Amino acid sequence: MLRLRQLPFRHKVTLALALISVLALLLASGAFMTYDVLSFRARMVDDLSTLAEIIGNNSTAALAFNDPQAAALVLGALQAKPNIVAAYLYTPDGRQFASYRGDGAAAPPAERSGYRFEPGALLLFRTTMLKGDPAGIVCLRSDLGELRARIERYASAVGLVLLVCIVVVLALSSRLQTVLTRPIVELAETARIVSQNRDYSVRALAGGADEVGALTRAFNDMLAQIQERDAALQMAHDLLEARVDERTVQLRAEIAERRQAEEALRQSEEQLRQSQKMEAVGRLAGGIAHDFNNLLTGITGYGQLLGQQLGPDSPHRRYVEEIRKASDRATALTRQLLAFSRKQLLEPKTIDLNNLVLNMNAMLRRVIGEDIQLGSSLHPGLGVVKADPGQIEQVILNLSVNARDAMPQGGRLTIRTANVIARAGESGGCVPDEAGPLVLLEVSDTGCGMDTETRSRIFEPFFTTKAKGKGTGLGLSMVYGIVKQSGGQIEVRSTPGQGASFSILLPRVEGAVEPDQPRPASAKVAGGSETILLVEDESMVRALARDVLKMNGYRVIEAAHGLEALAISQKHRGTIHLMLTDVVMPHMNGRELHEKLAPLRPGLRVLYMSGYAEAGIVHDGVIDPGTSFIPKPFTPESLAAKVREVLDAAARN
Amino acid sequence: MTAGVAAPPDRAAEPAWSPALEHQVKIGFLYNFAKFVEWPIDAFPEPGAPLTISILGGDPFCDSLERSLQGKTVNGRVIAVRRLRRVDPQDPGQILFIGPSVGKEAGPVLASLRTVPVLTVGDMAEFAALGGVINFTIEDHKVRFEINLDAAERAHLRVSSQLLTVAKIVREPSRAGGR
Numbered sequence: 001m002l003r004l005r006q007l008p009f010r011h012k013v014t015l016a017l018a019l020i021s022v023l024a025l026l027l028a029s030g031a032f033m034t035y036d037v038l039s040f041r042a043r044m045v046d047d048l049s050t051l052a053e054i055i056g057n058n059s060t061a062a063l064a065f066n067d068p069q070a071a072a073l074v075l076g077a078l079q080a081k082p083n084i085v086a087a088y089l090y091t092p093d094g095r096q097f098a099s100y101r102g103d104g105a106a107a108p109p110a111e112r113s114g115y116r117f118e119p120g121a122l123l124l125f126r127t128t129m130l131k132g133d134p135a136g137i138v139c140l141r142s143d144l145g146e147l148r149a150r151i152e153r154y155a156s157a158v159g160l161v162l163l164v165c166i167v168v169v170l171a172l173s174s175r176l177q178t179v180l181t182r183p184i185v186e187l188a189e190t191a192r193i194v195s196q197n198r199d200y201s202v203r204a205l206a207g208g209a210d211e212v213g214a215l216t217r218a219f220n221d222m223l224a225q226i227q228e229r230d231a232a233l234q235m236a237h238d239l240l241e242a243r244v245d246e247r248t249v250q251l252r253a254e255i256a257e258r259r260q261a262e263e264a265l266r267q268s269e270e271q272l273r274q275s276q277k278m279e280a281v282g283r284l285a286g287g288i289a290h291d292f293n294n295l296l297t298g299i300t301g302y303g304q305l306l307g308q309q310l311g312p313d314s315p316h317r318r319y320v321e322e323i324r325k326a327s328d329r330a331t332a333l334t335r336q337l338l339a340f341s342r343k344q345l346l347e348p349k350t351i352d353l354n355n356l357v358l359n360m361n362a363m364l365r366r367v368i369g370e371d372i373q374l375g376s377s378l379h380p381g382l383g384v385v386k387a388d389p390g391q392i393e394q395v396i397l398n399l400s401v402n403a404r405d406a407m408p409q410g411g412r413l414t415i416r417t418a419n420v421i422a423r424a425g426e427s428g429g430c431v432p433d434e435a436g437p438l439v440l441l442e443v444s445d446t447g448c449g450m451d452t453e454t455r456s457r458i459f460e461p462f463f464t465t466k467a468k469g470k471g472t473g474l475g476l477s478m479v480y481g482i483v484k485q486s487g488g489q490i491e492v493r494s495t496p497g498q499g500a501s502f503s504i505l506l507p508r509v510e511g512a513v514e515p516d517q518p519r520p521a522s523a524k525v526a527g528g529s530e531t532i533l534l535v536e537d538e539s540m541v542r543a544l545a546r547d548v549l550k551m552n553g554y555r556v557i558e559a560a561h562g563l564e565a566l567a568i569s570q571k572h573r574g575t576i577h578l579m580l581t582d583v584v585m586p587h588m589n590g591r592e593l594h595e596k597l598a599p600l601r602p603g604l605r606v607l608y609m610s611g612y613a614e615a616g617i618v619h620d621g622v623i624d625p626g627t628s629f630i631p632k633p634f635t636p637e638s639l640a641a642k643v644r645e646v647l648d649a650a651a652r653n
Numbered sequence: 654m655t656a657g658v659a660a661p662p663d664r665a666a667e668p669a670w671s672p673a674l675e676h677q678v679k680i681g682f683l684y685n686f687a688k689f690v691e692w693p694i695d696a697f698p699e700p701g702a703p704l705t706i707s708i709l710g711g712d713p714f715c716d717s718l719e720r721s722l723q724g725k726t727v728n729g730r731v732i733a734v735r736r737l738r739r740v741d742p743q744d745p746g747q748i749l750f751i752g753p754s755v756g757k758e759a760g761p762v763l764a765s766l767r768t769v770p771v772l773t774v775g776d777m778a779e780f781a782a783l784g785g786v787i788n789f790t791i792e793d794h795k796v797r798f799e800i801n802l803d804a805a806e807r808a809h810l811r812v813s814s815q816l817l818t819v820a821k822i823v824r825e826p827s828r829a830g831g832r
Contacts, residue, residue, distance in 0.1 A: 057815075058815070060815050061689060061813070061815035061816050061818055061819045062818065062819055064685040064688065064689070064819075065682060065685060065798075065816075065819045065820075066678070066795075067819040070818050070819045073818075074818075130688055131688045131727060131728055132728075
């Protein structure tokens with residue numbers, strides 16, 4: 001049984017076919033043979049019975065009249081039937097009456113009727129009737145040779161048919177394999193290939209419409225489904241990978257963006273910190289300059305007065321000259337501090353930077369020396385700007401001096417102008433307040449350059465890289481203040497060893513260039529006799545101003561602050577032609593004082609004096625139109641001239 | 654008759670021949686004749702009438718005939734036995750046994766019954782020649798009989814061919830002689 005299971009499928013099919021055929025044939029022929037033998041036996045019995053009847057009928061008279069010889073004659077007729085091996089005749093009471101053949105064997109005991117098969121023979125009894133009465137009994141014995149021969153013939157025929165059947169089955173099974181087993185064998189082969197190679201794209205040959213065909217199709221469908229799922233899985237996997245990659249790229253971009261943002265924040269924080277520092281330093285410098293200006297006004301003024309008192313040949317005149325020089329330098333320093341702190345008074349005009357640079361050419365060449373080449377690249381059709389030309393000259397001069405000091409071995413200094421358009425948020429540290437057309441003024445050198453640390457502190461006051469005594473540390477601070485106060489931006493670009501470049505951007509304005517007003521010749525200042533109300537909280541400055549005014553013939557009424565000035569004005573019966581007042585005072589500033597006094601004394605002129613530009617009369621460093629102003633420190637001449645100018649202007653009006 | 658027919662074994666056990674046995678055999682034969690012979694329908698006075706065996710002359714069977722055949726039937730007919738002194742040709746019965754005691758008188762009787770449908774059985778020499786149908790003989794101590802087919806035909810009797818196989822068939826000389 002195990003061996004049978006291990007047989008290949010096609011052999012199983014062949015075996016099953018052969019078995020079924022042989023079995024069917026055996027059953028059929030067995031049934032047929034059994035039926036035939038049975039019917040043949042029945043026929044034999046019938047035949048023998050008929051024969052017995054004939055024999056009996058022919059023997060009735062012999063029996064009735066006790067004539068055994070006649071009976072023997074009748075039985076002798078059986079010679080024509082070779083299968084009858086013996087025949088006996090009995091009287092109705094069972095006595096043997098006659099016999100045929102028997103070969104000496106004893107006659108079987110009589111029976112009324114019936115038959116039985118004995119080994120090799122059929123024995124039959126039959127009672128013969130005569131007119132309703134039994135006349136005698138006939139017994140016939142027939143051999144079964146014919147039956148046996150018949151069975152033998154059948155057996156050999158069946159054997160032959162079996163042989164032919166097996167041959168036909170073997171021949172057919174090879175044909176049947178094509179139809180039956182080959183699809184299964186091929187399917188099995190396909191399944192083996194699929195499982196071995198894991199290749200789900202293989203397909204079995206689709207068979208017919210039978211179960212194997214259905215199985216093949218189902219198998220193919222299954223393969224297709226597996227392939228589909230594989231593909232879907234792969235697709236999902238690829239999609240996931242792609243998403244991971246995409247996300248990774250996004251994350252990298254985000255990280256880079258965040259770093260950039262952090263860097264920008266850091267930079268802007270740094271800028272904020274820087275500008276706050278500059279603001280704080282500027283405020284400090286402004287405060288110092290204010291106080292210094294008051295002090296310097298006294299020093300300069302009294303020094304000058306003292307000098308006027310001394311004769312030309314006085315031995316003390318040299319001392320006074322030294323005081324003047326020192327106070328001039330102090331005044332210059334204080335102005336620079338003011339410039340940095342953006343508290344300087346400006347006189348802005350519509351100017352053309354190209355003209356300004358060209359007019360400075362000769363002076364700049366002297367300043368930078370012979371070892372340095374001066375080049376300029378001035379853009380034709382350059383836009384005009386609104387700025388104080390003297391201050392811009394200071395800027396150019398300071399930057400040129402700075403460049404010269406960066407090129408001790410010589411080099412090249414280039415001044416460039418251009419029209420540029422700035423957009424909001426552009427250009428890093430040089431961010432204009434508003435987008436719009438700008439004018440660029442650039443001063444570059446080929447000097448030693450500077451590092452980042454230096455660059456970040458370059459505009460701080462008193463920061464200098466020059467040898468002690470060579471620079472004040474206020475030059476670039478002043479530049480910074482002037483540019484800022486003029487509504488511009490300044491930026492420095494530099495790499496150590498590769499020079500430096502300072503770019504100044506000023507807002508471009510519409511309008512024609514204003515011509516230079518010819519400065520009045522420094523003639524002897526005329527005096528006057530008008531009454532002047534002097535309001536100044538700083539006693540030294542008040543005293544100097546009173547002295548100067550009195551020396552020029554004016555009547556002077558003094559007040560230390562605004563309230564006092566109001567009180568004096570009430571008491572005073574005469575006309576007050578002019579109020580000369582400080583701007584910054586306790587309790588009430590100059591502007592407020594004038595506003596209170598103006599209704600009480602119509603026609604009162606006012607001249608402000610101040611160390612630096614202050615809210616009230618100055619906006620963005622520019623004096624309000626129609627307002628007269630004299631900056632501290634002033635000289636006696638300049639004060640006298642300004643007072644006379646204001647009084648004369650009032651008289652003209 | 655032929656060598657092929659062996660004598661039955663029990664044949665030797667039979668009692669020796671005796672007159673009583675001979676009578677008994679003849680009585681059986683008389684009865685059996687009725688089975689092998691067919692009478693015309695007018696031989697019986699009525700359909701259900703018995704088959705009558707008449708005995709003419711002295712009874713050789715000493716009344717054993719009646720005893721032996723008492724209650725027996727042939728073809729549904731009861732066997733009746735009667736004794737006659739004189740034969741009435743109108744009613745001779747179906748079988749007429751003419752005993753040996755009748756002697757010479759048998760001739761005229763048979764002559765009167767020539768065309769009467771009656772089976773005449775005799776037990777004397779020349780009985781067939783006289784126009785009787787069946788006549789008992791003894792051969793080898795055995796009772797045999799002869800049949801005169803001409804007489805049977807004249808009497809309108811149909812004799813079974815089976816009967817002929819065990820009988821000696823005789824023909825009337827006159828007829829054979831073409832009289």
